[in-house]
Amino acid sequence: MPLPLRARDAGVTLLVLLVVAVWTLVAAHYSDEPASRTALGWVLILIGCGALYFRRRQPVAVAVVTLLASVVYYPLSEQDGPLLIAFALALYTTAAEGRFAAAVALAAVTLLAVGLGEIRQQPGHRQIDDTSLAMLAGWLISLVAVGRAQRNRVAYLREVEQRALAAEREQEARARQSATEERLRIARELHDILGHSVSLINVQSGAALHRLGKNPAPEQGLATAREALQAVRDTSKEALRELRATLGVLRRADEEAPTAPASGLALLPELVERAASTGLDVRIRAEGTPVALPPPVDLAAYRIVQESLTNVTRHAGARAALVALDWGADGLRLRIEDDGAGAPEDRPAPGSGIRGMAERARAFGGELTARNIPGGFRVDARLPFTFPADKGETA
Structure with missing residues (x-):
């Protein structure tokens, strides 16, 4: 010390x-x-x-x-x-x-x-003598020069220390920011996966209980229960598959990677089928020539449709919904409409689901709006085909 x-x-x-x-x-x-x-x-x-x-x-x-x-x-x-x-x-x-x-x-x-x-x-x-006087002059000059050099050295070391501290603080700030972004990403994934699946299971179970509450014939009641249980099984199976894929980022190095395909627009028919099992009439309409999307953009598009249909089944009280995909020259436009009651006009701010969808779109340079329309509600999103490289892991 x-x-x-x-x-x-x-x-x-x-x-x-x-x-x-x-x-x-x-x-x-x-x-x-x-x-x-x-x-x-x-x-x-x-x-x-x-x-x-x-x-x-x-x-x-x-x-x-x-x-x-x-x-x-x-x-x-x-x-x-x-x-x-x-x-x-x-x-x-x-x-x-x-x-x-x-x-x-x-x-x-x-x-x-x-x-x-x-x-x-x-x-x-x-x-x-003259020689000693010259030596004295050199001695004095040397003292001043060495002192000045020491001053510069101390200033340099202090500057290096300050830069090191600043770099360390910046690195810590970046690490905290990365950790926060990763937590938000995982939270958003879990919200979309579990929110969608649990909502479907709740609607399917409620519908089955409602039909069974009317005391149908035993054969009809058994068929109703079987249909509801199959829908619950399929929905929970899909939820578990997506949950494993999402939690795979947290697995240990010695664990095997998930082999199931990642969620994307290729699984859109299955998503629509699960939503239809709740009694919602869902149609898909595509325009333009589909192109292969980068995996993060593909996942973001799928999650936007998934969350939109979740909101429809949970809150809208709708009978029908439309999922429209418009493949343009430089991006994909998604439009999800329903014929439900729409959002309350006095709601002060959008819910977490809509905020999550908007964050996904903005992460890739796109945009998303959600608003009431005559006779229902519409979610309108635009996702470009290209996006900044540093945004590829934040979907």
């Missing part, structure tokens, strides 16, 4: 102070100066090194303090301790904290002050 920032600053400050103090104590054995100067030198060392603790919060001020402490210390002390280390670290931190202009200015002022000081010295009394 990394240390807190202030603890690290305190550690660096103590380390620099230790190095400067030990070096100064060693140098004191080879120099002789008044005690007052020695005491003042140690005060400047404490000020210059102690200021480093604040170098991240006030980088420019600390660099100025360490520079002034060095400017006073070196002409005053005979021991020549390495107090300049404190200024070097402060100058580096100034550039690393983004104060590049201030760092350049401090480096230039330092070099200029040292150069002017040496120029004013008498011949033979210079402390720094």
Whole structure:
């Protein structure tokens, strides 16, 4: 676990102070100066090194303090301790904290002050020769450059981290969206399959019970019961087949895939026959030349017809219905009409079945409307033959 920032600053400050103090104590054995100067030198060392603790919060001020402490210390002390280390670290931190202009200015002022000081010295009394002055210039430039490079590196790493976090959040959002879309797709499939089949079973059973309630002859009653049970059996069998196909997306990898054909307009006659078993007169009318639809579009067309007939048998009280297929040049138009009572005019919003049909149509770039017509109700849908590739799995 990394240390807190202030603890690290305190550690660096103590380390620099230790190095400067030990070096100064060693140098004191080879120099002789008044005690007052020695005491003042140690005060400047404490000020210059102690200021480093604040170098991240006030980088420019600390660099100025360490520079002034060095400017006073070196002409005053005979021991020549390495107090300049404190200024070097402060100058580096100034550039690393983004104060590049201030760092350049401090480096230039330092070099200029040292150069002017040496120029004013008498011949033979210079402390720094030209080579050392050039090395000092390179040293200062290097400190500022390395600090700037560290600043850029930290900024780059922070940007990379932010991009990684943004990509992770985007991936999580896409995963949640995909999971939501998949749940809605499965829920829509289950609604269409179970809603249609259970509605037919309910109507068929109710009709049989109604006829049996009239106390027919035993032979007639047995025939009625047999007819109702056969219809219930066929409907439930078809419901189980479609349910297996839908739940196949959730099967484990070691399970066998369903072998039954997927639902589509090819099964439309069977769908109409099951609806007719409830007493509804259903007719199919096709215009144009049929074409092979992509499986997702084929399934969507089948589900729209299925849900429409389910609504007719459950709510419309109709006697007849028409399923019209108009094969155009670029799409299929579906129209399901009935002669029932229609939808209540005061209904605030369409039911979940109609919303599900509209979602299926929109998923493939089509559209669907459902409205009352004179003498009944009509569902009108248009499905194009082509659709966006990323919509192929959302039907």
